[in-house]
Each structure stands twice: as C-alpha cells, then as structure tokens.
Amino acid sequence: MLRRYRxxxxxxxxxxxxxxxxVFFVAPLIxxxxxxxxTGSLGQGYAMTWNFGVYPEMISQYSGFFIRSVIYALxxxxxxxxxxxxxxxxxxxxxxxxxxxxxLLVILxxxxxxxxxxxxxxxxxxxxxxxxxxxKEIGILDSxxxxxxxxxxxxxxxxxxxxxxxxxxLYVSLEKIDPRLVEAANDLYASRWQAFRRxxxxxxxxxxxxxxxxxxxxxxxxxxxxxxxxSPQTQMIGNVIQRLFxxxxxxxxxxxxxxxxMAAILVIILAYARIVGSEELTAG
Amino acid sequence: xxxxxRSNLERAIARAFQPRRRMSRRAFFRxxxxxxxxxxxALSLPAILAACGIGGQxxxxxxxxxxxxxxxxxxxxxxxPAYIDIDEDTGDYPTIKAFEDETGITVNYTEAxxxxxxxxxxxxxxxxxxxxxxxxxxxxxxxMIERLIRLGYLEALDKSKLTNWSAxxxxxxxxxxxxxxxxxTTAYQSGITGIGYNPTLTGRAITTFDDLLDPAFAGRVxxxxxxxDTMSLTLLSLGIKPEDATVDDAKKAQEKLLPLARNGQFRxxxxxxxxxxxxxxxxxxxxxxxxxxxxxxxxxxxDVEFVVPASGGMLWVDNMAIPKGAAHPLxxxxxxxxxxxxxxxxxxxxxxxxxxxxxxxxxxxxxxxEQARADGDxxxxxxxxxxxxxxxxxxxxxxxVYTYKKLTEDEERQWNDLFNExxxxx
Numbered sequence: 001m002l003r004r005y006r007x008x009x010x011x012x013x014x015x016x017x018x019x020x021x022x023v024f025f026v027a028p029l030i031x032x033x034x035x036x037x038x039t040g041s042l043g044q045g046y047a048m049t050w051n052f053g054v055y056p057e058m059i060s061q062y063s064g065f066f067i068r069s070v071i072y073a074l075x076x077x078x079x080x081x082x083x084x085x086x087x088x089x090x091x092x093x094x095x096x097x098x099x100x101x102x103x104l105l106v107i108l109x110x111x112x113x114x115x116x117x118x119x120x121x122x123x124x125x126x127x128x129x130x131x132x133x134x135x136k137e138i139g140i141l142d143s144x145x146x147x148x149x150x151x152x153x154x155x156x157x158x159x160x161x162x163x164x165x166x167x168x169x170l171y172v173s174l175e176k177i178d179p180r181l182v183e184a185a186n187d188l189y190a191s192r193w194q195a196f197r198r199x200x201x202x203x204x205x206x207x208x209x210x211x212x213x214x215x216x217x218x219x220x221x222x223x224x225x226x227x228x229x230x231s232p233q234t235q236m237i238g239n240v241i242q243r244l245f246x247x248x249x250x251x252x253x254x255x256x257x258x259x260x261x262m263a264a265i266l267v268i269i270l271a272y273a274r275i276v277g278s279e280e281l282t283a284g
Numbered sequence: 285x286x287x288x289x290r291s292n293l294e295r296a297i298a299r300a301f302q303p304r305r306r307m308s309r310r311a312f313f314r315x316x317x318x319x320x321x322x323x324x325x326a327l328s329l330p331a332i333l334a335a336c337g338i339g340g341q342x343x344x345x346x347x348x349x350x351x352x353x354x355x356x357x358x359x360x361x362x363x364x365p366a367y368i369d370i371d372e373d374t375g376d377y378p379t380i381k382a383f384e385d386e387t388g389i390t391v392n393y394t395e396a397x398x399x400x401x402x403x404x405x406x407x408x409x410x411x412x413x414x415x416x417x418x419x420x421x422x423x424x425x426x427x428m429i430e431r432l433i434r435l436g437y438l439e440a441l442d443k444s445k446l447t448n449w450s451a452x453x454x455x456x457x458x459x460x461x462x463x464x465x466x467x468x469t470t471a472y473q474s475g476i477t478g479i480g481y482n483p484t485l486t487g488r489a490i491t492t493f494d495d496l497l498d499p500a501f502a503g504r505v506x507x508x509x510x511x512x513d514t515m516s517l518t519l520l521s522l523g524i525k526p527e528d529a530t531v532d533d534a535k536k537a538q539e540k541l542l543p544l545a546r547n548g549q550f551r552x553x554x555x556x557x558x559x560x561x562x563x564x565x566x567x568x569x570x571x572x573x574x575x576x577x578x579x580x581x582x583x584x585x586x587d588v589e590f591v592v593p594a595s596g597g598m599l600w601v602d603n604m605a606i607p608k609g610a611a612h613p614l615x616x617x618x619x620x621x622x623x624x625x626x627x628x629x630x631x632x633x634x635x636x637x638x639x640x641x642x643x644x645x646x647x648x649x650x651x652x653x654e655q656a657r658a659d660g661d662x663x664x665x666x667x668x669x670x671x672x673x674x675x676x677x678x679x680x681x682x683x684x685v686y687t688y689k690k691l692t693e694d695e696e697r698q699w700n701d702l703f704n705e706x707x708x709x710x
Binding site for chain 2 (some may be wrong): 244
C-alpha cells in the first residue's frame, strides 16, 4: 500500500529545507526586487513606479566601487590560495597524529566573533600602538608610517578572516587523494613536481574551486574590514549598500546595488567555472 | 584579561558596532517579513513586486488618548547605548531602579537606538500604518524630532503631568526651534559638535575648522559620517549659517571637502567609533561631540582637548518624546518628569557628562565634589569638578553655536547626495 507513495520520499526530504529557502531566501529577494523599482521617500512612503532607470544610474555612479571590491576580492582569493594550499597539503599528507589538532587550530579563530578579531587587529596595528609605536621609537619606521586605513590593511584583514574557508575544502579534497597514486607516478619516473602537477593538483581542483568560491563571494560583499581597517579610499560596494540602507534610508538604490552585486558575482563565478571546469565539482 | 581591559574592549566593540550612525539590518528585515506574506498570496511576478509598497505618512491622525489618572504600571523605553547611569558591578540602572521602586512601574529599558535614521526606519512602518511602535518613550535628536512632528508621529504632552519640568527646565531648552512651545518633547541631554584634538600629536593648539583641512595632518583627521554635523560645520567655516543654507550653499560646502576627501586628508568618516581612534592616537584631530571628549579626558586619554571652532559649532539636543499610539502614555509622562528632578538628573549627569537641561544640576554636582573631597575621594572629586564645569555651556560658548536647518525631504535628499560623494572619497 505504502509502496505506491514511495516516489514521494525524496520530495518529503526536500520539503523542510525547501520551505526554509523559500521563506528566508526567495521572499526577501522578491521584496528587494520590488523595492529597487519603487520611488519615493521613507517619510512619504515608497510606491511602485517600475523605475528600471535606477539600475543604469547605480552602475554609472558606483562602478568604481564594484571594480575595487572585485579587485580586492580577487587578490584576497589568490592570497588565501597561496597561503592555504601549502597549509592544507602539509596537514593532509604530513600531519600524522597531529592532524586533528592542526585542523582544530585552523578552525580555532571561529570560536571568537569575526568582528572582535578584526577590532583586535585595529588595536594591534594602531599608529602608535604596541607594534608600530615600538618600531617608530627605535627609529626603524618613519613617525608618519601607518598600516591602518590603507588598502594593505583591508586586504590583509579580509585574507586573515577568510583563510579558514579556503583551507578546509582544500584539506578535504587533498585528504581523499590516495597516496599510492603519487607513488605510482614516481614509479613511472615522474619527478616530484611532475607528480604534483599531473596527479595531486588535478585531483584537488574540486577543493580549489570550492575554497575560491567560499572566499571570493563573501569577500566581495564584505564591509566590516573596510569599515574597521580602511579609509574613504578603500570603501567597498558593501559599505555603499550599508550606508544607503541605514544612513540615507535610500532603499531603492540600495536594493538595486544589492542585485547588481549578485549579478556581478554570478557572472564572475560562471566564467571561473568554465575556466576551471565545473566537472571538477562533481568529480569529487 | 583583567576586568578593566575587558570593559575597555567591550566599550570599543560597542562603539564600533553600535555607533550612533550605523549598522543594523532590522529596518530591512521588517520590510522583508511583510513582503513574504504578500508574496505567498500573490500570483504573477509583477503583482508580487507591486504589492511590496512601503507605506508613507499616516492618513488618519488619531485623537490624543486621555491619560487617565492611574499609571498602567509598565513603560517601554528606547534609548541610545551608554546614555544612562549604569552600575558597573551589577549592570543595573540605579536611577531607573529608583523610579521603579518609587512608582511601582516596571521599566523595559532597551538600548534600541543606534542612529536617528535607522531608528526612524524601524518605527516608521508602524507609525504610518497607525499601529503602536511598541515603545512609550523614545529619545531622538532635534532634527529628527522636527521630522516626526511634521509627519504627525508624536503624541502631544499633557503639561499638567510635568510639574518638575515646569519648575526646573533651563530656559535654553524651552520653546526650541524644532518643537515650539514644547508641545511634543522635553530635552534629555544636549551637547556641542566641535573639534577634539590631541595637542601632543598636532604640536599646536587647534582653533579653526580649517585646521582639519591642513595638509600637515593628512591621514590623521577624522570626520563624521553624520551628514548634518559635517555639512553644518563646513558651512559655518564658509561664513554661512546652517539654518539659512540653501542647496547651493551645501554644494559649496561639498566642493570645499571633496578634493581633500579624494586626496586622503581624512582617515575615515566615523560614527561613535571616532572615540577610540582619537583616544588611541590614530587621529590627531577630529570632529567630536563635547561630552565624549570630557569623558575621554577623564578616563581614556588625559591629553585630549575639545574646542568650538572659531567659525562656530553645532548645538544639538536629544529629546524625550512619546510616539503616536503609545500604550502607556501616562507612565511615559512620569518618566519624563522624573528626569527633571534635580536628584535623578544629577545621578544621570555624573555618569554621562553632557549638558543637562535641568536647573541647579551644576551646583549640586559641585557640592557633591566638595563632599567627595571631604570624604577623601580626591579622584572622584576631580572628576566631578570636570563634569560640573561642563554640565552647562557658558555664555561664550553659547554665543558661538548654531542649530541645524529644517530640511525638506527634497533638500535632504540633495544634501545627502552631495555628502555621500564626499564620504565615498571619489
């Protein structure tokens, strides 16, 4: 009797998560789409006027911030990859018994709030704080030297905050690689570099791909690092959206920028997926 | 981590992330929640999109409810962070506790207000729909009060319930520009927007607004992300009274700031978090609020100084008001009047250190200082001396402070657009 309805099972499993997404992802998205096309003010109320003109207007007004955000996020992703790959590789292949402790250390920063960690860097790197103040006093640095309020501090902050998101997927994909494959490559006269290049790296591409996405996407939209560690010259698109929503109550403009950011990220990711080869995602 | 270090860190975090002028997505999510309900019932995408309008000004202003003679026994009060006396050990609010014991009213005190615009965004949908906001008492800055009155969002006050206010309010805060006759509001605290600086870092005394633009301080100057304060101070430096400024004047102010903003003259545009940057020495000089600098001098950095720029500073007043549809208006009146008693106001003042709107407070704090000195608590006595000196502005200061312009919505949008360009640094 029940067997007749067995085909329903997968849909039943989809239901809770699907409903969750519908309520907390799709619905806000629809509201944002609606708000972006309205005109008015908070005092007088907003009314739907199908004002599509807001999109080209926002592009021309804020393209500089989009470009800066994407450049910062690309640099951050590259840095995370450069720092994260050797780390994940070492933990996966040379970690031995310390593996779980090393992994715990990677996750450890998450035990504290993202904001507190970023604020801590602001205190550490203060112009006359412990580090720079000391270096200035012994004459190594010029008294006007600073790290905060520069692109370097914002990019470093982003890299620091998102590094674990790169390391974890890399570790997972590297850990799965059968070491006998590398041994086989060596037996077939591949050098260590060739074995890495032809065997290990291709097999870990799923991790590279996933890690890059997990770093790049939040980094583009981040405004915390630019707020705390940056200056007016390092503002990212997230800062603009945040200011338009909360300081100027310009909801339509802010919503439109939010959509444009989503679109920009989507385009970049699709391009990236083509280059890296999205079959790597399913290969794992 | 020591107790003191921890409380310093907590304060730094509170300032950076509960700044007066920023950060919460509540306003947005509230709207989003409503949209979800519409979306579930609607069919086509355009219909869904069109259904998500955001309401404006209330169409049916309701008559003021009678206050009755008995308080309801509950008061929901929204205030700014760190804007009331706190018992550092227990985390209680001693003055509120005294009020509760005296009246039997339970006070739900929340630090719900981080930013005038943001809080407006939160309460506006309810006010526009003629619903209660859930608050009986709110504290907002004068220019925002002006807007709320214009939109009909506040309850008129019953002066017969405000006997302490009638007896003790300073003339300076009576009949203000934003609320003629105090029909809707009474002052909570007040202060001046001017310049805070660290003489050891500037190497000289700072006297004018243009000192903020001196290339010698490039990258070590703080500005406010708050549009009205920054634009008004700039207008004053151009010899224009902010209250009379036109959009053309605002454009001139923008043109004065824009090239400097692009050249990195300003380290950042700050909310409350300018406090830590100045205290830590990251900023040599910055736009600042008077009460903050006197607190900083006492507790965080004894070097700093506050100055009203030669061209003038801005006098602002934060006010208590009752939003339309408040459930417990009599209780709110009682709390308002409670702050106009000298004893409760002194307790508040000795903690927050801005200008007090109540007569006799400075004298009482001075007396407390003498008492503390007699008791051998010199440190506290010195602190109280500083506070009593700043509890009320002197005539010199008052002769050189100005008030904000009443901006129409259209003007406000134009000023915001001009100012946003500066903040974004090109």
